[in-house]
Amino acid sequence: MAFSAEEVREKTRKIVDPWRNGKGGLIPILQAVQEQLGYLPMEALETISRDLKIPSSEIYGVATFYAQFHLKPRGRHVVRVCRGTACHVRGSLKILDSVKEITGVEENQTTEDLRFTIEPVACLGACGLAPVMMIDTRTFGRLTPDMVKGILDKFE
Amino acid sequence: MPIYRSHILICGGTGCTSSGAGEVTEAFKKAITEKGLADEVLVVPTGCHGMCEMGPIVVVYPEGTFYCRVQKTDVAELVEEHIYKGRPVQRLMYSAGEDVPVIPHYKEIPFYGKQHRIALKNCGYINPDNIDEYIVRGGYEALGKALLSMKPEQVIDEVKASGLRGRGGGGFSTGLKWSFCASAKGDKKYVICNADEGDPGAFMDRSLLEGDPHSIIEGMSLGAFAMGADEGYIYCRAEYPLAIQRLKTAMAQAEEYGLLGENIMDSGFSFTLHVKEGAGAFVCGEETALMASIEGRRGMPRPRPPFPANSGLWGCPTNINNVETWANVPQIISHGGAWYASLGTEKSKGTKVFALTGKVKHTGLVEVPMGITLREIIFEIGGGILDDKKFKAVQIGGPSGGCLTEEHLDTPVSYESLTALGAIMGSGGLVVMDETTCMVDVAKFFLEFTQKESCGKCVPCREGTKHMLLLLEKITEGKGTMEDLDTLEGLANMVKEMSLCGLGQTAPNPVLTTLRYFRDEYEAHIRDHKCPAGACAALLEYRIIPELCKKCGICAKNCPVKCIPGDRNTGYRIDTDRCIRCGTCFEKCPFGAIEKK
Numbered sequence: 220m221a222f223s224a225e226e227v228r229e230k231t232r233k234i235v236d237p238w239r240n241g242k243g244g245l246i247p248i249l250q251a252v253q254e255q256l257g258y259l260p261m262e263a264l265e266t267i268s269r270d271l272k273i274p275s276s277e278i279y280g281v282a283t284f285y286a287q288f289h290l291k292p293r294g295r296h297v298v299r300v301c302r303g304t305a306c307h308v309r310g311s312l313k314i315l316d317s318v319k320e321i322t323g324v325e326e327n328q329t330t331e332d333l334r335f336t337i338e339p340v341a342c343l344g345a346c347g348l349a350p351v352m353m354i355d356t357r358t359f360g361r362l363t364p365d366m367v368k369g370i371l372d373k374f375e
Numbered sequence: 376m377p378i379y380r381s382h383i384l385i386c387g388g389t390g391c392t393s394s395g396a397g398e399v400t401e402a403f404k405k406a407i408t409e410k411g412l413a414d415e416v417l418v419v420p421t422g423c424h425g426m427c428e429m430g431p432i433v434v435v436y437p438e439g440t441f442y443c444r445v446q447k448t449d450v451a452e453l454v455e456e457h458i459y460k461g462r463p464v465q466r467l468m469y470s471a472g473e474d475v476p477v478i479p480h481y482k483e484i485p486f487y488g489k490q491h492r493i494a495l496k497n498c499g500y501i502n503p504d505n506i507d508e509y510i511v512r513g514g515y516e517a518l519g520k521a522l523l524s525m526k527p528e529q530v531i532d533e534v535k536a537s538g539l540r541g542r543g544g545g546g547f548s549t550g551l552k553w554s555f556c557a558s559a560k561g562d563k564k565y566v567i568c569n570a571d572e573g574d575p576g577a578f579m580d581r582s583l584l585e586g587d588p589h590s591i592i593e594g595m596s597l598g599a600f601a602m603g604a605d606e607g608y609i610y611c612r613a614e615y616p617l618a619i620q621r622l623k624t625a626m627a628q629a630e631e632y633g634l635l636g637e638n639i640m641d642s643g644f645s646f647t648l649h650v651k652e653g654a655g656a657f658v659c660g661e662e663t664a665l666m667a668s669i670e671g672r673r674g675m676p677r678p679r680p681p682f683p684a685n686s687g688l689w690g691c692p693t694n695i696n697n698v699e700t701w702a703n704v705p706q707i708i709s710h711g712g713a714w715y716a717s718l719g720t721e722k723s724k725g726t727k728v729f730a731l732t733g734k735v736k737h738t739g740l741v742e743v744p745m746g747i748t749l750r751e752i753i754f755e756i757g758g759g760i761l762d763d764k765k766f767k768a769v770q771i772g773g774p775s776g777g778c779l780t781e782e783h784l785d786t787p788v789s790y791e792s793l794t795a796l797g798a799i800m801g802s803g804g805l806v807v808m809d810e811t812t813c814m815v816d817v818a819k820f821f822l823e824f825t826q827k828e829s830c831g832k833c834v835p836c837r838e839g840t841k842h843m844l845l846l847l848e849k850i851t852e853g854k855g856t857m858e859d860l861d862t863l864e865g866l867a868n869m870v871k872e873m874s875l876c877g878l879g880q881t882a883p884n885p886v887l888t889t890l891r892y893f894r895d896e897y898e899a900h901i902r903d904h905k906c907p908a909g910a911c912a913a914l915l916e917y918r919i920i921p922e923l924c925k926k927c928g929i930c931a932k933n934c935p936v937k938c939i940p941g942d943r944n945t946g947y948r949i950d951t952d953r954c955i956r957c958g959t960c961f962e963k964c965p966f967g968a969i970e971k972k
């Protein structure tokens with residue numbers, strides 16, 4: 220998913236358009252840009268700043284405040300290992316270690332082939348199935364470390 | 376509406392879906408059609424039944440037969456035997472353990488027997504994507520009653536009379552909060568639903584949004600009518616995609632029926648609702664931070680006053696309530712405040728939904744009357760401790776709450792009683808811990824969370840939590856001193872008193888309660904360099920028990936640092952100096968011949 224700077228600007232403009240006269244649009248715009256482009260490229264932030272007349276410092280502040288936003292490209296699949304309390308007491312650290320060992324990258328990093336991004340998350344709200352991880356939008360529960368490889372293999 | 380002789384209810388909550396409920400639903404639909412029963416039997420995907428751990432859950436009505444852990448390969452048998460021949464399948468029914476007789480019916484299972492469902496009334500009974508099912512269960516009756524026969528003040532009076540208090544953690548009187556907003560000056564007012572459920576270990580809001588979205592929409596419409604608002608926002612975590620999708624479907628259906636939008640039920644009252652997706656910041660659960668986030672800014676709290684009731688979203692009077700609070704409102708208006716107030720204790724009325732998780736046999740969502748004891752929740756509803764280990768503590772109220780011990784198990788649960796013990800009701804997370812959980816590690820775990828989520832605006836929270844965490848890390852590595860305990864306690868009290876918002880004010884609770892009730896564990900880490908629960912890796916020592924060792928060599932083969940010298944004749948031993956305490960040998964040993972201390 221590589222876009223030229225001009226394509227990024229063009230796509231961003233289309234997303235910004237309906238919000239020109241509304242209020243409270245910044246976060247939904249950033250969400251939509253990230254959804255389409257996979258991350259928030261600098262050209263997109265500059266375009267939003269110019270079109271909405273919001274200082275880019277403020278946009279950068281918002282984009283870096285929320286855990287959901289990313290300024291760098293991400294993997295095709297996001298592996299979110301739940302590190303909530305219920306999962307913690309049922310051994311989620313070992314699941315995270317296993318994911319890190321198999322993919323060879325650390326927390327909040329992306330594999331070189333852009334296949335996986337590893338992201339610990341505070342709680343997925345599926346505590347009844349602890350320990351849990353979520354890959355993209357699919358949730359996997361009642362995990363043991365030796366199940367991790369088989370699950371990751373399903374995602375190319 | 377066609378009439379069916381039997382309904383097969385399949386849980387479509389997040390828990391059961393990830394256990395394969397989607398495939399089970401498809402298999403049922405296919406099998407029913409193949410048998411030519413499609414006109415007699417209806418397959419209904421529902422919201423959460425609460426007993427997530429036993430999922431996927433299937434309930435067959437009118438009998439109310441409860442099947443658990445149903446897989447798609449079981450479907451043919453269920454349809455053939457139960458639906459076609461009328462012979463329920465014992466094999467898939469719930470049982471409290473091996474050799475214990477099965478319990479066929481939903482209502483007789485202890486997990487459900489002690490519950491009293493008000494907020495969760497429809498969860499697991501109706502298809503959340505079908506507004507008709509909500510209406511059949513009495514939905515939108517309260518809104519009709521209020522719009523057509525009550526004055527806004529009467530709605531507020533009813534909520535006041537119910538004694539309902541904020542279910543998101545604060546515990547402030549909902550009726551009183553509404554009356555502040557109602558009397559605030561301003562032409563434009565907002566109501567907000569706080570669905571930014573961020574406490575690790577809590578998922579009651581998620582289940583409500585997924586299982587009964589209309590109850591929240593109706594509750595908010597009632598609130599808007601009572602306070603004179605015409606616009607509302609539901610601020611929901613982006614991590615809950617299914618909840619967002621079901622809310623949007625429900626809103627579209629309500630609009631189509633004229634129950635949301637312009638001139639509702641021809642009463643002249645209009646209410647527009649929006650769903651706003653959060654972007655991943657725990658602090659946005661704090662009301663002023665949440666509003667900043669809706670406005671498109673960094674979600675940082677601000678000092679109060681002014682309170683949102685006077686100056687909230689875009690400077691307008693605003694009322695924020697949590698999901699569970701809103702979900703209770705329609706029933707209070709339908710049945711009256713006095714009905715709701717007849718449940719619970721003197722100051723804490725009604726019911727509360729708890730998310731029971733951790734080392735307990737039956738994890739899941741439970742709704743119980745206030746005043747029930749923790750023992751009843753954990754041992755009667757939850758079935759006791761997993762693997763029959765010993766109960767050690769229960770963490771109540773998430774990262775803002777505290778750890779309570781055996782001696783507190785008989786305390787009746789209410790806002791006041793929990794606060795007096797140093798915990799809080801919070802959103803209602805109950806994480807049960809057994810003898811293998813280290814309390815210092817738990818305190819460290821929560822602080823890691825709050826430290827990471829601190830927004831950084833005020834110094835006590837930003838710096839204080841950081842230094843508390845450093846001290847805890849030092850202690851769990853066996854490098855702490857007794858003086859560190861006093862520093863930790865002093866720091867914790869300072870952060871608690873001086874932080875700007877609820878996040879910082881409650882972040883020290885896990886540390887303070889564990890220091891208060893489990894001080895000996897802290898001291899063992901410092902004085903003896905031992906972790907009594909065997910959880911803190913840096914303080915563990917692994918050893919092979921010669922009497923149990925069969926000299927198979929599996930430990931040595933799997934050791935990542937090759938620190939288990941020996942051979943199959945002389946046996947093996949662990950070289951403690953080189954051991955990195957990864958625990959691989961402990962897990963791989965087929966004979967349990969490795970101990971950790």
